[in-house]
Amino acid sequence: MSVEPIRVVDGRVMLLDQTLLPGEERWFECIGPGDVEVAIRTMRVRGAPLIGVTAAYGVALAARSLAGGSGEFLDGIGRVAARLAATRPTAVNLFWAIDRMKREASAVAQLPKQERAARLFAEAEAIREEDVRMCRDIGMHGAALLADGETVMTHCNAGALATAGYGSALGVFRAAVEQGKRVKVLARETRPLLQGARLTAWELSRDGVDVTVIPDGAAAWLMRTGRVDRVIVGADRIASNGDTANKIGTYDLAIIAREHGVPFHVAAPYSTVDFSLADGSDIPIEERGMEEVTRLGSHLLAPEGVAARNPAFDVTPARYITSIVTQAGIALPPYADSLSLLCRGR
Numbered sequence: 001m002s003v004e005p006i007r008v009v010d011g012r013v014m015l016l017d018q019t020l021l022p023g024e025e026r027w028f029e030c031i032g033p034g035d036v037e038v039a040i041r042t043m044r045v046r047g048a049p050l051i052g053v054t055a056a057y058g059v060a061l062a063a064r065s066l067a068g069g070s071g072e073f074l075d076g077i078g079r080v081a082a083r084l085a086a087t088r089p090t091a092v093n094l095f096w097a098i099d100r101m102k103r104e105a106s107a108v109a110q111l112p113k114q115e116r117a118a119r120l121f122a123e124a125e126a127i128r129e130e131d132v133r134m135c136r137d138i139g140m141h142g143a144a145l146l147a148d149g150e151t152v153m154t155h156c157n158a159g160a161l162a163t164a165g166y167g168s169a170l171g172v173f174r175a176a177v178e179q180g181k182r183v184k185v186l187a188r189e190t191r192p193l194l195q196g197a198r199l200t201a202w203e204l205s206r207d208g209v210d211v212t213v214i215p216d217g218a219a220a221w222l223m224r225t226g227r228v229d230r231v232i233v234g235a236d237r238i239a240s241n242g243d244t245a246n247k248i249g250t251y252d253l254a255i256i257a258r259e260h261g262v263p264f265h266v267a268a269p270y271s272t273v274d275f276s277l278a279d280g281s282d283i284p285i286e287e288r289g290m291e292e293v294t295r296l297g298s299h300l301l302a303p304e305g306v307a308a309r310n311p312a313f314d315v316t317p318a319r320y321i322t323s324i325v326t327q328a329g330i331a332l333p334p335y336a337d338s339l340s341l342l343c344r345g346r
């Protein structure tokens with residue numbers, strides 16, 4: 001059973017604080033939407049699908065305290081939704097989940113206060129449960145790509161900790177292992193926040209999956225001198241043509257994989273596909289604080305006062321992507337056709 005990073009306990013939304021892993025397992029309690037906003041912004045929760053699920057609960061928490069008639073209620077929901085939407089710009093799942101919650105809010109706005117809050121909690125719960133189901137389906141489809149004994153490289157954390165449970169890219173490894181295949185995972189550490197070393201290694205080793213952490217810069221050399229059968233990563237936003245935004249470093253990993261003839265796959269649910277974008281050029285890329293690059297906690301990694309850049313994501317052009325694994329099956333190039341075909345009727 002993979003870790004569940006979000007739980008509702010006695011009406012409070014509890015988040016496993018990912019900034020403290022792997023050293024400490026502490027839960028961050030959210031009583032109101034402001035707590036959810038802080039949790040997403042400070043990356044106590046992170047990972048595209050989980051950000052969406054958490055924001056959905058943020059809207060539900062807001063409904064509890066919003067009094068008044070339907071107009072007043074919807075205005076309040078709109079204000080909270082706007083604040084949650086401003087937390088992180090790249091993962092489209094955030095906006096997808098908030099829009100879905102706003103639609104539900106409109107549908108229940110006429111109901112008494114307690115009833116409409118209960119309906120919004122039920123909707124957030126449905127989004128959470130769907131996410132776990134989608135990850136299991138992604139895992140099942142993706143596992144078919146893996147032969148017994150493969151070594152697979154991944155980047156960042158697209159696991160149970162980035163979703164409501166099970167994971168997208170890491171869900172593929174879990175499903176393969178459940179099918180009895182032996183899989184070795186090479187986890188790139190993922191500077192600057194080390195999601196690969198801290199989170200991917202934590203959740204896979206805890207579940208008994210064979211995982212080895214490597215420095216980001218070791219990928220090319222290991223592909224050249226060792227055996228790497230494929231790369232599988234998650235995604236924060238996929239444009240209609242398959243261009244894929246994911247954690248910074250994914251783009252160079254894709255180029256390295258192409259150079260060495262290693263297949264490069266993206267695993268993601270439909271909620272990560274943004275059909276409003278023809279290609280990746282308009283995907284907003286979050287730029288985070290310099291201190292994430294120049295410091296490790298209180299430890300100085302670069303001279304005081306030296307500038308740093310910290311783009312948190314990059315966009316991998318579709319031409320580097322061998323396939324995109326979704327919950328409905330595997331999309332192959334050209335993605336403009338295959339993604340819309342797989343996602344039709346969702």
Ligand code: MRU
Nearest residue numbers: 046047048156158162234235247
């Ligand atoms: O900045 P983060 O940690 O939220 O970035 C997460 C990633 O880039 C993941 O790879 C992506 O969200 C896929 S999660 C299934």
